[in-house]
Amino acid sequence: MIAEVIVDIASSEVDKIFEYVADETVCPGARVKVPFGRTYAAGFVMSVKEKSEYPQDKLKKIAFVYDEPPAINEESLFLCNAIARRYRCPKALVLRLFLPAEMRTGKVSERFLRFATFVKEVETGRAKKQAACLAYLKEKGKCEAKELEEAFGASALKGLSEKGAVLVQREKTVRSPYASLPEKAEAHVLTPEQERALSSIGKSDRTVQLLHGVTGSGKTEIYLSAIAKVLKEGKSAIFLVPEISLTPQMLAQLRARFSSAVAILHSGLSAGERFDEWWRLRNGEAKIAVGARSAIFAPLEHLGMIVIDEEHDSSYSSEAAPRYRTFDIALMRAKYNGCKLILGSATPSIETYLKAEEGEFNLISLKKRINQHPMPEITIADMREEVKHGNPSPFSSALQEELEKCLKEKKQAILFLNRRGYSQTVICQECGYVAECEACDVPLTYHSEENCLKCHYCGARYKMLSACPNCGGVRIRYGGTGTQRVVSELKKKYPSARILRMDNDTTSGKEGHYRILKEFSERKADILVGTQMIAKGHDFPAVTLVGILDADMSLHFSDYRSGERTFQLVTQVSGRSGRAEEVGKVVLQTYSPKNYILRYAIGYDYKGFFEYEKRLRKATSFPPFSKIVRVMVTGEDEGEVVEALKEVYFPIKQLVDENPEEILFFNKMKAPIKRIQNKFRYQILMRLKGDALIPRIYDACQTKRRNVLVYVEENPNNLS
Ligand code: ADP
Numbered sequence: 001m002i003a004e005v006i007v008d009i010a011s012s013e014v015d016k017i018f019e020y021v022a023d024e025t026v027c028p029g030a031r032v033k034v035p036f037g038r039t040y041a042a043g044f045v046m047s048v049k050e051k052s053e054y055p056q057d058k059l060k061k062i063a064f065v066y067d068e069p070p071a072i073n074e075e076s077l078f079l080c081n082a083i084a085r086r087y088r089c090p091k092a093l094v095l096r097l098f099l100p101a102e103m104r105t106g107k108v109s110e111r112f113l114r115f116a117t118f119v120k121e122v123e124t125g126r127a128k129k130q131a132a133c134l135a136y137l138k139e140k141g142k143c144e145a146k147e148l149e150e151a152f153g154a155s156a157l158k159g160l161s162e163k164g165a166v167l168v169q170r171e172k173t174v175r176s177p178y179a180s181l182p183e184k185a186e187a188h189v190l191t192p193e194q195e196r197a198l199s200s201i202g203k204s205d206r207t208v209q210l211l212h213g214v215t216g217s218g219k220t221e222i223y224l225s226a227i228a229k230v231l232k233e234g235k236s237a238i239f240l241v242p243e244i245s246l247t248p249q250m251l252a253q254l255r256a257r258f259s260s261a262v263a264i265l266h267s268g269l270s271a272g273e274r275f276d277e278w279w280r281l282r283n284g285e286a287k288i289a290v291g292a293r294s295a296i297f298a299p300l301e302h303l304g305m306i307v308i309d310e311e312h313d314s315s316y317s318s319e320a321a322p323r324y325r326t327f328d329i330a331l332m333r334a335k336y337n338g339c340k341l342i343l344g345s346a347t348p349s350i351e352t353y354l355k356a357e358e359g360e361f362n363l364i365s366l367k368k369r370i371n372q373h374p375m376p377e378i379t380i381a382d383m384r385e386e387v388k389h390g391n392p393s394p395f396s397s398a399l400q401e402e403l404e405k406c407l408k409e410k411k412q413a414i415l416f417l418n419r420r421g422y423s424q425t426v427i428c429q430e431c432g433y434v435a436e437c438e439a440c441d442v443p444l445t446y447h448s449e450e451n452c453l454k455c456h457y458c459g460a461r462y463k464m465l466s467a468c469p470n471c472g473g474v475r476i477r478y479g480g481t482g483t484q485r486v487v488s489e490l491k492k493k494y495p496s497a498r499i500l501r502m503d504n505d506t507t508s509g510k511e512g513h514y515r516i517l518k519e520f521s522e523r524k525a526d527i528l529v530g531t532q533m534i535a536k537g538h539d540f541p542a543v544t545l546v547g548i549l550d551a552d553m554s555l556h557f558s559d560y561r562s563g564e565r566t567f568q569l570v571t572q573v574s575g576r577s578g579r580a581e582e583v584g585k586v587v588l589q590t591y592s593p594k595n596y597i598l599r600y601a602i603g604y605d606y607k608g609f610f611e612y613e614k615r616l617r618k619a620t621s622f623p624p625f626s627k628i629v630r631v632m633v634t635g636e637d638e639g640e641v642v643e644a645l646k647e648v649y650f651p652i653k654q655l656v657d658e659n660p661e662e663i664l665f666f667n668k669m670k671a672p673i674k675r676i677q678n679k680f681r682y683q684i685l686m687r688l689k690g691d692a693l694i695p696r697i698y699d700a701c702q703t704k705r706r707n708v709l710v711y712v713e714e715n716p717n718n719l720s
């Protein structure tokens with residue numbers, strides 16, 4: 001038999017597929033070791049066939065076949081081929097999505113631990129430590145050798161082992177990242193509304209189920225019950241959440257409910273832990289994969305359900321090749337397995353809700369919070385009035401009043417501002433000079449704690465200016481407020497309040513967010529100040545006040561989705577208030593208090609918002625009534641970038657000219673941010689009526705240039 005083997009998936013930019021002679025047992029998806037040049041390489045069998053076009057004696061033999069079962073199963077191979085075709089992307093690159101990092105390199109480590117087992121009593125003479133060690137082990141029967149060595153010394157254990165009293169053996173173990181989580185928890189008794197939702201999912205003949213429920217309506221409980229049902233049928237499930245929602249609370253809940261049937265894949269795990277969790281899924285030991293976007297590639301068989309929680313979240317789109325949307329992959333898998341795909345959100349994307357309204361998805365609505373708990377009341381603070389009345393602080397008088405009450409009653413508050421650092425811009429008041437990054441065409445942000453300027457695009461740091469490099473002036477102004485400034489103003493105003501800050505600067509490291517969220521939930525702080533990281537999924541029962549400091553930030557962003565983002569953000573952040581017994585309050589600060597989006601948001605009127613936004617998008621032909629496609633061309637040498645741009649522009653222009661009925665907008669230009677990390681950025685921007693031309697646009701963008709990157713984005717999250 002002949003096997004087509006793809007090699008060098010870790011680093012190659014193009015597919016290297018070679019034929020090898022294989023015996024009958026080799027099947028597609030198997031991981032193999034093959035002779036490659038003068039050495040050996042790890043590879044994956046993509047397919048097998050009877051005959052080669054080359055003379056068989058010219059072909060080399062597969063040297064070694066790794067693990068049983070094959071690392072890549074049939075469904076994964078199918079998906080891999082489909083994704084490579086859809087996004088015109090090398091299979092090697094796509095395969096990486098399906099494998100844990102440790103396996104991509106071909107070097108595999110499984111963890112072995114040494115265990116000591118009690119065999120028999122022996123004479124230990126005057127060796128007191130040996131006697132103590134043996135007595136201890138006799139009691140326990142078996143334990144990790146390391147534990148004994150630490151307690152009684154390595155020589156004691158060695159001595160006992162030599163006398164045959166103890167057997168020390170290496171055993172394969174699975175690294176369990178969540179050993180400390182609770183063992184068991186009972187499910188809630190579902191409310192009638194939850195029961196109705198669950199049975200609607202069961203009865204529906206649609207593949208996609210949209211669970212539209214206000215924050216705190218008990219969606220999580222519905223997902224878990226649906227998953228429990230699927231497990232009973234002997235099937236498996238995938239449960240996706242935004243990375244930021246994978247809180248210890250959430251993990252504990254899952255572990256308690258499904259114990260070791262759940263495998264958790266998230267970025268906080270070590271490579272080894274991820275590897276073990278992955279294999280537990282692959283060999284069927286674990287039946288539920290929980291994780292962020294990439295868990296959609298979990299190697300589960302007999303899928304019975306896929307859940308995408310907070311489906312509107314932008315983290316579900318990949319921003320590296322292949323630039324897939326998680327929903328698209330989930331739909332492929334749901335169809336392949338004949339199972340259902342549940343999308344859940346309090347604020348579904350316009351695109352999703354439209355499909356539900358049109359009947360393509362089954363729509364299930366949960367309109368009330370659990371126990372009829374009221375939604376928090378949202379008050380608008382008009383910041384124009386505040387300025388008029390001489391209040392220069394970032395806090396309106398309404399917010400100050402509520403904050404004081406909240407502190408006095410020993411409750412907790414969350415203040416939300418989607419801008420980190422101290423100030424947004426640093427401007428010379430003499431000449432108008434704005435400090436910018438040398439590698440990116442963007443203004444720098446002042447960070448007071450380190451007293452430096454930082455670029456939020458490439459992370460570069462610069463010394464704070466003592467004088468303007470342009471005119472020598474010394475009157476430097478800090479424009480705009482960031483989270484650091486909010487904290488320093490709060491400290492001045494409420495010196496005894498305990499304040500925590502959560503943003504990209506405070507959450508570095510593996511446990512970054514967990515630490516802050518834990519401290520806040522243990523009530524070691526009164527006020528949490530944060531960026532959109534704090535908006536999602538967290539359940540803090542003592543929070544009774546939420547302040548949205550600048551609701552206009554995302555509103556005036558030049559993106560067709562800015563209204564949608566603002567509505568989502570206001571709803572999500574407000575949803576953090578008053579989740580337990582107390583009724584929550586929200587103060588929303590804005591300079592445009594009459595804005596429609598904000599009006600719908602404070603009334604919790606998703607339908608009103610949806611109808612308004614739908615009409616607007618339809619009238620202006622924006623998605624979901626069209627498709628935005630951006631071809632991005634970037635590289636360090638501007639001349640070469642422009643050359644590459646021309647190369648892709650001409651075939652696309654021809655396509656456009658031949659299909660005028662498909663085109664709503666077409667232009668080539670510099671990207672809004674002209675340079676990031678020293679790479680120049682040019683783009684071809686298109687708005688298309690539908691998907692008809694998309695495959696050919698991908699074709700046109702295949703470039704052989706090595707120093708220029710050309711890629712296609714469909715409805716990108718970010719058009720900067
Ligand atoms: P959502 O995901 O819709 O925001 P959650 O699933 O977090 O809502 O539920 C909100 C709160 O209600 C949680 O504290 C949860 O434990 C509780 N809860 C959910 N379902 C029930 C139920 N059937 N009975 C009692 N409490 C429930």
Ligand code: ZN
Pocket residue numbers: 437438439440455456457458459460677
């Ligand atoms: Zn920069």
